[in-house]
Amino acid sequence: MIPSSTELGVSAAASLTASAASLPIGAGSYWLTRSIFLRALGFVYGTAFLVALHQNKALIGDKGITPARNALKSAFERGKVKRRRREEWLRQRQNYPKLGDKDEMNPVWFWFRNTRFYRKAEDALDSSNIFCNLREALYDRSDRMDRPLLSILHLAKNKRNLDPWLDGIAKAGIAMSAFLLATGAANVPIVFGLWICQRSIMSVGNAWYGFGWEPQLAELGFHAMFIVPLLSLKAISTATPVPIAVVWTMRWYLFRIMLGAGLIKIKSNDKKWRDLTAMDGFYETQPVPNPFSKYFHAAGKTWHKFEVLSNHFVELIAPWLLIIPNLPREVRITGGLIQIIFQGVLISSGNLSFLNWLTAVPALWCLDDAFLMRLFYPFKTSAEAMLAYSTAIGPSVGRPIPLARSIVSIAFAALIGKLSIPVIQNLMAWRQMMNASFDRYRLVNSYGAFGTVSEVREELIIESAGKIGGPWREYVFKVKPGPLTRPCHWISPYHYRLDWLIWIACVCGGIERSPWLLPFLLKLLEQDEGVLSLLDGNPWADDENSTSERVGPKYIRIEKYRYEFNYDKNLKDEDGKPLYWKRERVGRYFPLQGVVTKEILIDII
Numbered sequence: 001m002i003p004s005s006t007e008l009g010v011s012a013a014a015s016l017t018a019s020a021a022s023l024p025i026g027a028g029s030y031w032l033t034r035s036i037f038l039r040a041l042g043f044v045y046g047t048a049f050l051v052a053l054h055q056n057k058a059l060i061g062d063k064g065i066t067p068a069r070n071a072l073k074s075a076f077e078r079g080k081v082k083r084r085r086r087e088e089w090l091r092q093r094q095n096y097p098k099l100g101d102k103d104e105m106n107p108v109w110f111w112f113r114n115t116r117f118y119r120k121a122e123d124a125l126d127s128s129n130i131f132c133n134l135r136e137a138l139y140d141r142s143d144r145m146d147r148p149l150l151s152i153l154h155l156a157k158n159k160r161n162l163d164p165w166l167d168g169i170a171k172a173g174i175a176m177s178a179f180l181l182a183t184g185a186a187n188v189p190i191v192f193g194l195w196i197c198q199r200s201i202m203s204v205g206n207a208w209y210g211f212g213w214e215p216q217l218a219e220l221g222f223h224a225m226f227i228v229p230l231l232s233l234k235a236i237s238t239a240t241p242v243p244i245a246v247v248w249t250m251r252w253y254l255f256r257i258m259l260g261a262g263l264i265k266i267k268s269n270d271k272k273w274r275d276l277t278a279m280d281g282f283y284e285t286q287p288v289p290n291p292f293s294k295y296f297h298a299a300g301k302t303w304h305k306f307e308v309l310s311n312h313f314v315e316l317i318a319p320w321l322l323i324i325p326n327l328p329r330e331v332r333i334t335g336g337l338i339q340i341i342f343q344g345v346l347i348s349s350g351n352l353s354f355l356n357w358l359t360a361v362p363a364l365w366c367l368d369d370a371f372l373m374r375l376f377y378p379f380k381t382s383a384e385a386m387l388a389y390s391t392a393i394g395p396s397v398g399r400p401i402p403l404a405r406s407i408v409s410i411a412f413a414a415l416i417g418k419l420s421i422p423v424i425q426n427l428m429a430w431r432q433m434m435n436a437s438f439d440r441y442r443l444v445n446s447y448g449a450f451g452t453v454s455e456v457r458e459e460l461i462i463e464s465a466g467k468i469g470g471p472w473r474e475y476v477f478k479v480k481p482g483p484l485t486r487p488c489h490w491i492s493p494y495h496y497r498l499d500w501l502i503w504i505a506c507v508c509g510g511i512e513r514s515p516w517l518l519p520f521l522l523k524l525l526e527q528d529e530g531v532l533s534l535l536d537g538n539p540w541a542d543d544e545n546s547t548s549e550r551v552g553p554k555y556i557r558i559e560k561y562r563y564e565f566n567y568d569k570n571l572k573d574e575d576g577k578p579l580y581w582k583r584e585r586v587g588r589y590f591p592l593q594g595v596v597t598k599e600i601l602i603d604i605i
Contacts, residue, residue, distance in 0.1 A: 023329070023370075024370040024386075025370060025373075025386045025389065025390060026368060026369030026370035026371075026372075026373055026386075026389055027329055027368055027369075027370040028329070028368055029242075029368060029369040029370075029393075030242040030247060030365070030368060030369060031236050031238070031241075031242070031369055031392075031393060032236070032369045032372045032373065032375075032376055032389075033242070033364055033365060033367055033368060033369060033372060034227060034228070034242050035184035035185070035235050035236060036184065036364055036372060036375070037224075037227075037361065037364045037365065038180045038184050038185060038186050038224075038228070039180060039181050039184045040357075040360075040361045040364065041180060041220065041221070041224060041361055042176075042177045042178065042179070042180025042181035042182075042186075043177070043181050043357070044217065044354050044357055044358045044361060044493070045173060045176070045177040045180070045194050045198065045217070045221070046173075046174055046177030046178060046181060047354045047357070047493045047494065047495075048173070048198060048217060048354060048495075049169075049170045049171075049173030049174045049177060049197070049198070050170075050174060050494070051494060051495045051497070052166070052169070052170040052173070052201055053167060053170035053171065053174065055208075055496075055497055055498075055534060056166045056167075056170065056201065057163050057166060057167070057530055058528075058530035058531050058533060058534050059205075059208045059497060059498070059534075060166070060201075060204060060205055060206060060208060061162065061163045061166055061530065062160060062161060062162055062163050063528065063530060064530070064531075065516055065519050065520050065523060065531060066206045066207070066208070066516050066519065067162075068153060068162055068166070068204035068205070068206075069159040069160060069162060071143070071149065071203070071204040071206060072149075072151070072153055072154065072159055072204060073159065074143075074144070075141040075142055075143060075149040076141060076154075078140065078141060078142050078146075079136045079137070079140035079141035079142070080136075082136075082140040082142075083132065083136050083140055086126075090126055098110075098114050099113050099114055099119075100113055100114075137154055138150070141154065142440075143203065146440070147437070147440050147441070147442060148440055148441060149203045149204070150196070150199050150200065150203055150441070151199070151200040151201075151203045151204055152165070152169060152196065152197070152200040153165055153166075153169075153200055153204060166201070169197045169200055169201060170197075170201070172193065172197055173193075173194060173197040173198065176190050176193050176194050176197075177194065180194075183233070183235055184235045185232075185233050185234055185235045185237070186224075186228045186233070187228055187229050187230060187231050187232055187233055188225055188228060188229070188230050188231070189231070190228075190233075191221060191224045191225045191228055192225055194221055195218065195221035195222055195224075195225065198214075198217060198218055198221060199218055202214045202215070202218060206516070207501060207514070207516050208497045208498075208501065208516075209497075211353070211355075211435075211500070212355070212434070212435035212447050212448075212449060213353060213354065213355040213358055215435070215437060215442050215445045216257065216355075216358060216359075216445070216447060217354075217358055218442065219253065219442075219443065219444065219445055220253065220358065220361065220362065222443055223246065223249060223250055223253060223362075226243065226246045226249075226408065226409060226412045227242060227243065227246045227247075227250070228240075236392055236393065238393055238394060238399070240402075240405070241399055241400075241401050243401055243405060243406065243409035244401075245406075245409040245410055245412070245413040246409050246412065246413070247365050248323075248413065249412065249413050249416045250362045250365040251322040251323055251362070251365055251366065252322075252323055252416065252420070253362055254319070254322055254339065254359070254362040254363055254365075255319045255320075255322045255323045256420070256423060256427070256446070256447065257359060257447045258314070258315050258318070258319040258322075258339065258359075259315065259316065259319050259427060260427055260432070260434075260446055260447045260448040261315050261447065261448045261449055261450075262311075262312060262314075262315025262316035262319075263316070263427055263432055263448070264432050264434055264448035264449075264451040265278070265311075265312075265315070265450065265451055266312075266316070267430055267431075267432055267451075268451035268452050269452070270451065270452040270453060272453055272455075273308065273312075273453075276304075276305040276308040276309065277301075277304070277305070277308075278308050278453045279304035279305075279307040279308050279311075279453075280301060280304050281297075281453060281454065281455050281456070281457075282450075282453050283296040283297035283349060283350065284297045284457050284563075284564065284565055285453065285454040285455070285456065285457045286350045286352075287350075287351070287352070287480075287499075287500050287503045287504075288350065288351040288352075288479050288480060288488075288491070288496070288499060288500065288503070289350055289351070289481075289488045290348075290349070290350055290351045290488050290489070290490045290491075290492065291487060291488050291489070291490055292348055292349055293349060293350055293488060294488065294565050294580075296349045297565055298565075298567065314338060314339070314342045318335060318338045318339065319335075319339075320335075321334065321335025321338070321366075322335050322336070322339075322363075322366060329368070332366050333366055333367055333368075333371055335366055336363045336364070336365070336366025336367050337363075337366075337367075339359070339360065339363040339366075340360045340363045340364075343356040343357070343359050343360040343363075344356075344360070347492055347493075350492075351479065351488075351489075351490070351491050351492045352492065353492065353493060353494075353495035353500070354492070354493035354494075354495060355449070356492070356493075357492075357493045369389065373385045373386070373389050376388075376389070377389070415443075416444060419438070419439050419443055419444035420444055422438035422439075423438060423444055423445070423446045426438070426446045427446070432446075432448065433446060434446075434447070434448040434449070434451060435447055435448065435449075454507060456562055456564075457481075457562065457563045457564065458506050458507075458560055458561065458562055458563070458586060459480065459481055459482070459503075459506060459560070459561050459562075459563050459583070460502055460505060460506045460558050460559070460560055460589055461474055461482065461558070461559045461560070461561055462474070462475045462521070462524070462556065462557075462558050462559075463475070463556070463557055463558075463559060464524060464525065464539070464540075464553035464554075464555060464556040464557075465553065465554070465555045465556075466551030466552060466553060466554055466555075467551070467554070467555070468555055468595065472557070473539035473540065473553075474539065475524065475535055475539060476535060476536040476537060476539075477496075477498065477499050477502065477535055477536060478496045478498075478499055478534070478535065478536050479491055479496050479499050480496075480499040480502060480503060481563050481581055482536075484566075484573060484579045484580065484581045484582070484583060485573055485577040485578065485579060485580060486580060487580045488580070496534075498520075498534045498535075501514070501516065505517060506560065506589075509590075510589075510590045511558075511589065511590070517558075518601055518604055518605050519601075519605055521556050521558075521596070521601055522598060522601040522602065522605065524553065524556060525553050525554070525556055525597070525598045525601070526598070527540065527552065527553070540552060540553055554597060554598070555595045555596070555597055556595070556596055556597075557588065557594075557595045557596070558588070558589035559585060559587075559588060559589065560585070560586040560587055560588065560589050561583040561584065561585055561586060562583060562584045562585075562586050563581050563582070563583045564581065564582045564583070565580075565581065565582075566578075566579045566580060566581055566582045
């Protein structure tokens with residue numbers, strides 16, 4: 001007689017309970033965790049690709065501010081130069097009886113490299129045109145930092161018609177992300193597709209993709225490839241248990257993120273993190289405040305000191321709960337929940353793109369199935385939830401991980417360990433680098449944010465005029481502070497890249513550190529529709545609809561203002577509207593001390 005699924009579930013639950021002694025059913029198992037993780041990963045990836053679909057053409061498209069074809073062209077030229085150098089070396093190599101310097105190389109590697117087998121194999125590969133082309137595409141074509149520029153865009157024959165490719169990559173990413181979000185399932189080809197699509201855009205994104213969460217998302221996607229089944233698309237793929245080695249690399253990944261963020265604050269030159277005053281101005285000076293930021297800012301100094309202490313605890317002490325082995329299950333869960341709650345608080349207090357959502361995702365790997373069971377069966381009693389869980393898992397309870405998968409997982413963990421060595425050295429260094437990569441493919445990186453906090457908020461206000469004497473018209477951005485009566489918006493996890501970069505341009509100094517500003521100003525004077533779509537309207541739109549003679553913008557300037565939250569309800573503008581902000585002019589943005597025209601910008605660029 002064949003047992004029913006219910007009987008099978010009860011038997012499985014009983015055997016697991018007996019073997020786990022006092023541990024609850026599902027403790028130490030991660031079937032449900034993987035499903036929730038994939039849904040969360042799909043949500044973050046989907047957000048990133050949605051941003052790309054809406055903004056990429058204006059930023060890096062064919063007529064964008066900094067076209068992607070420039071990055072592709074530079075990488076192609078570097079690849080050709082490296083290939084010519086290698087071919088020249090191969091011609092000269094025949095004159096060398098030994099390859100390498102015996103005194104400087106590993107003795108074993110020196111011996112192996114000079115064996116007949118190695119030299120013949122290397123000659124065969126180097127004479128293969130297919131291999132040389134692959135090496136040039138995947139290794140030699142590099143960015144300005146000599147890192148391989150991995151991008152599907154290399155396949156485009158016409159590099160001046162990349163807009164369809166950019167849209168296609170973004171739409172493909174959205175489709176795969178939606179599948180993850182809807183089903184909680186994925187396999188290696190789908191996750192690899194997400195990873196290569198995001199890397200393809202990030203590699204050519206110039207300053208627009210220079211934010212730390214871009215390589216952070218790429219690294220998480222790389223990890224995810226080793227935690228999903230090879231081909232199965234079942235939400236609970238019982239034939240493919242979750243490798244515990246990869247679970248630990250996920251926790252290690254989150255540990256590096258949080259500890260790096262904490263250490264860079266302590267080691268920075270900003271004493272506010274040490275005297276506990278950093279949060280006094282953080283909410284007002286952060287890149288894009290949200291509607292709650294104003295109220296967080298108004299809290300007393302005692303509360304702000306508590307916030308700094310809590311931040312130091314979460315980023316410097318609590319991360320150790322993620323990686324110390326043999327901790328009680330309850331302690332590990334507590335460590336994961338601390339990180340998730342902390343990211344939730346950050347989400348509620350500011351618009352930090354999808355950074356906090358992304359950072360919360362790996363914390364799920366501190367929560368096992370026993371903890372997450374009630375999320376899957378919310379209307380069942382504990383006994384019913386246990387039965388439903390054991391029925392779903394069935395005879396796979398306690399199933400060992402297949403040998404091939406174990407070997408791959410251990411090799412992956414070893415790779416992460418090796419690539420983490422320079423990351424650890426960076427964490428221990430007094431001059432810690434923020435958002436740095438140390439391997440050429442940027443697989444394991446160092447992170448850290450807000451090492452310094454500004455005491456005052458300064459904003460760049462861009463204005464243009466048809467005549468040198470004015471009147472001047474202000475360009476209003478989507479979410480960054482501009483009009484004094486406009487309150488802050490809630491946009492997280494969405495990311496307006498232009499608004500962020502204009503904030504960075506103001507904080508980082510002169511325009512020489514933000515060269516993208518010059519072509520951006522030129523696009524504004526040309527009234528480029530794509531670039532204007534990134535703004536909250538066109539100040540010259542009324543002139544286009546007017547029957548009178550159109551003047552259009554001929555002169556443009558950047559003014560710097562100091563902004564503060566306004567808490568005085570009596571302050572209003574000329575139309576009687578209450579002011580959300582107060583501002584005071586600081587001066588002209590250096591080095592554009594004067595007014596520039598289209599001809600001047602073309603000459604500079």
